Amino acid sequence: MRGIDEMELRETSPIRALLPVEGSMRLGILWWEPGEVESLGIAEACRERGHEVTLFGLEDIGAGDTPLGTVPTIAGEEADAFDTVLSRAHIGAENWRDAVERLSLLSDTPGLAMLDPVGTHVRTVSKFAMLHRLTRSGIRVPPTxxxxxxxxxxxxxxxxxxxxxxxxxxxxxxxxxxxxxxxxxxxxxxxxxxxxxxxxxxxxxYYPHEGDHRVLVIGEEPSVCTRFHTSGDAWKPFPGDGLPPGGSWDVRIEVRDPSREMADIGIRATKAMGLSYAGVDVVETEDGPVVMEVNVVPGWGALPPDVQRVPNRAVADLVERRTRELRPL
Structure with missing residues (x-):
């Protein structure tokens, strides 16, 4: 699949692109998968501000030859034509080599703001590396x-x-x-x-518990936070590979304001990993809160549309700030 450019989105997408205005930026959003709700929502929030947005996948990242040598490309266009790339790329065991190679290409593009670069992404995707880094930062994690x-x-x-x-x-x-x-x-x-x-x-x-907290941190501020009401056999937020015949996974998601302690843990964990934004999973135990995981590609697409707009706009704010650090808008 090649990248989706502005003209295609004007003609085919229910999310209408606005014409770029003076001082606008060129943003690429590397989505988890085609049609991903969070990427589409962020794109809409950025277009509403007059920015030009291209949605693309890992398969759209390549290399091109120029008179000066090899350059990274996005859907056939030189990557340095973009001001910023927001990466929501999926790095999994099945695509590790290919994903890391392609993200490395983009991360080494001079003048391109990469949120976040490949090294930061990889050390968070690897739970071993993530837990070690959190431990070094004084953040409580499970014995591992x-x-x-x-x-x-x-x-x-x-x-x-x-x-x-x-x-x-x-x-x-x-x-x-x-x-x-x-x-x-x-x-x-x-x-x-x-x-x-x-x-x-x-x-x-295993910590016996009822409820898993997800603290969404964007920049250095907590955004929409949720509590997964886990209990009994439905002991984790998502069932994973599926359910046995006749099985059920009754986990209710509640949007709530984080306590000061939870917000502080989320901000510290995001900062420790060097991420621009993250979803920090916390479990409350008898001995206090424990960070189970930091998610480099947090999701909020299962929340009501009006709630989704909160992180969408916050990420748009973040992208503008980071881009402005390299080039005034």
Whole structure:
């Protein structure tokens, strides 16, 4: 799929582009997938301010030859024609090499504001790297170890009792599994399958809790924050690979104002990772709040449209500020 330019959007999109005005910027939005609600909403907020916006995917990033050598391109156009690129790119285990290579191309474009560059993106996508960086910044995270064998898993169960296994690179709860009743035959088979699939896993103690908090931070301010009402079998916000026949995943999402403590944790975690904006997942335990994850591509597309407009506009503000640092609008 090639990038969607302004003329196409004027002709085909329900989100109408406005003609660029004096002092406008050229913005590229690298979306997670075609039609992603958050990217479309941010684009609309930026066009309402008179900015020119191109939506594109990882497959649209390439290299072109010029008299001066090789240059990065976006949908066939030299990347330095853009003022800023906002990256909401998906980096997963299945596309790691290709995604990192293409993001590296863009991140090395002189004069292009990249939100955020490849190094910042990658160290957040990797949960091992993320947890280490948060620890170094004095932010409380779960005790974490890497496991490669069933013997490693058994040692973790002996130490913590109830555990969670997950891949270091993953999203939406896929292959995130809890083990709360020891390691019977079924549990061993499940753990062994995960080890075969990934080779190495993150292992953490399971914290019994009701409710997961997502603190959305944009710039250095908390934006829309949510609480996922998790409990019982629906113990994580998203079911991951799907549900068994007849199963249900009843998790209600509540929009709420964060406490001062939650807002501070979210801001500190976002700053520690060097991100322009992030979704910080926090669980309240008996010993206090614990940061479970920092999401480099936070989502809010499941929220009501009027609520979605709040982060859309806040990200537009952020992009304008960062672009202005390089070139006055």
């Amino acid at each position: 170890r890497s496991v490669r064998t069933m013997a490693d898993v058994e040692q973790a169960v002996d130490r913590w009792g109830r555990i969670v296994l997950k891949p270091s690179v993953g999203f939406r709860g896929i292959d995130v599994e809890r083990f709360t009743h020891g390691l019977g035959l079924g549990e061993r088979a499940k753990a062994a399958s995960l080890l075969d699939r990934y080779g190495v896993l993150i292992c953490q103690p």
